Amino acid sequence: MSKRIPESELIINPDGSIYHLNLKPEHLASTVIAVGDPERVSKVSRYFDEIEFSISKREFVTHTGYYKGKRLTVMSTGMGTDNIEIFMTELDALVNIDLRTRIPKENHTTLNIIRVGTSGSMRKEIPAGTMLASEYGIGLDTLMAFYNTEYSHLEQKVGRKIQEDLELSFTPYCVKGSKKLLDLLGEGLLIGNTVTCPGFFGPQGREVRIKPAIPDIIEKLGNMDLDGFKLSNFEMETSGYYAMGRLLGHEVLSLNAIIANRITQEFTKGAYGIVDKLIQHTLKKLADN
Numbered sequence: 429m430s431k432r433i434p435e436s437e438l439i440i441n442p443d444g445s446i447y448h449l450n451l452k453p454e455h456l457a458s459t460v461i462a463v464g465d466p467e468r469v470s471k472v473s474r475y476f477d478e479i480e481f482s483i484s485k486r487e488f489v490t491h492t493g494y495y496k497g498k499r500l501t502v503m504s505t506g507m508g509t510d511n512i513e514i515f516m517t518e519l520d521a522l523v524n525i526d527l528r529t530r531i532p533k534e535n536h537t538t539l540n541i542i543r544v545g546t547s548g549s550m551r552k553e554i555p556a557g558t559m560l561a562s563e564y565g566i567g568l569d570t571l572m573a574f575y576n577t578e579y580s581h582l583e584q585k586v587g588r589k590i591q592e593d594l595e596l597s598f599t600p601y602c603v604k605g606s607k608k609l610l611d612l613l614g615e616g617l618l619i620g621n622t623v624t625c626p627g628f629f630g631p632q633g634r635e636v637r638i639k640p641a642i643p644d645i646i647e648k649l650g651n652m653d654l655d656g657f658k659l660s661n662f663e664m665e666t667s668g669y670y671a672m673g674r675l676l677g678h679e680v681l682s683l684n685a686i687i688a689n690r691i692t693q694e695f696t697k698g699a700y701g702i703v704d705k706l707i708q709h710t711l712k713k714l715a716d717n
């Protein structure tokens with residue numbers, strides 16, 4: 429039998445909800461749409477027929493309801509893979525741990541988790557306005573140095589190639605997302621490989637007042653071609669989702685509204701419209717299946 433998880437390791441609020449997300453198991457649907465911006469939650473749930481539950485704590489805003497008869501949860505995560513580690517661990521605990529006894533359940537429940545986020549393109553031919561599904565997430569952050577993850581041969585090769593090209597002192601991690609969700613939601617979208625950065629400015633090669641240590645990071649990554657494996661866009665969460673999803677046994681897919689092209693240096697004036705189009709695409713595909 430699994431061991432009881434102590435109070436200090438899995439924190440449960442006095443009302444029985446999980447520490448950061450502030451949710452109880454009954455508040456969560458088995459399909460979760462995850463967005464970075466707390467204000468984007470209502471931009472998704474405004475399409476619901478009914479919202480049965482809503483709550484917020486810190487950057488985690490949750491609405492659960494029905495869209496065309498399908499029960500969905502939409503939640504915000506804030507920015508960065510450190511938030512995603514909390515988000516994924518606590519979501520998993522809600523379905524795979526008995527919060528009363530603190531003992532992992534014998535039967536595993538798999539969640540479907542779909543990120544609907546914004547992103548910047550690192551290639552000229554992927555303009556702002558594109559909707560892109562991430563086949564792989566590549567982490568330039570250090571989250572996976574703290575977990576033992578298994579990687580395929582290709583994933584290891586990609587990590588080593590990026591380490592070499594950027595002359596990094598550490599090996600980035602590369603993880604494939606859910607094939608099941610890509611088949612379900614990827615139709616009509618560009619399929620790409622997403623680089624997840626531990627910051628918006630320097631780690632994505634932006635110079636405001638401080639020169640980034642790797643000033644040509646956009647060109648180096650955008651020009652990389654490893655036997656046909658190419659990189660497409662920058663954001664700040666995808667690799668964390670994919671790695672935590674693999675470790676915890678959940679289906680995860682990251683969808684990206686491209687709002688900036690880093691080569692042409694264009695930033696779209698219609699960011700909200702592109703995000704809204706991606707939200708509607710996601711809801712329609714989920715309701716149809």
Ligand SMILES: O=P(O)(O)O[C@H]1O[C@H](CO)[C@@H](O)[C@H]1O
Binds near residue numbers: 465506544665
């Ligand atoms: O629009 P969201 O979902 O927050 O995603 C992107 O936008 C934020 C940076 O502006 C980062 O979180 C990045 O991943």
Ligand SMILES: O=c1cc[nH]c(=O)[nH]1
Binds near residue numbers: 548662663664687688
């Ligand atoms: O360029 C961009 C745009 C959105 N989000 C990012 O992280 N980078």
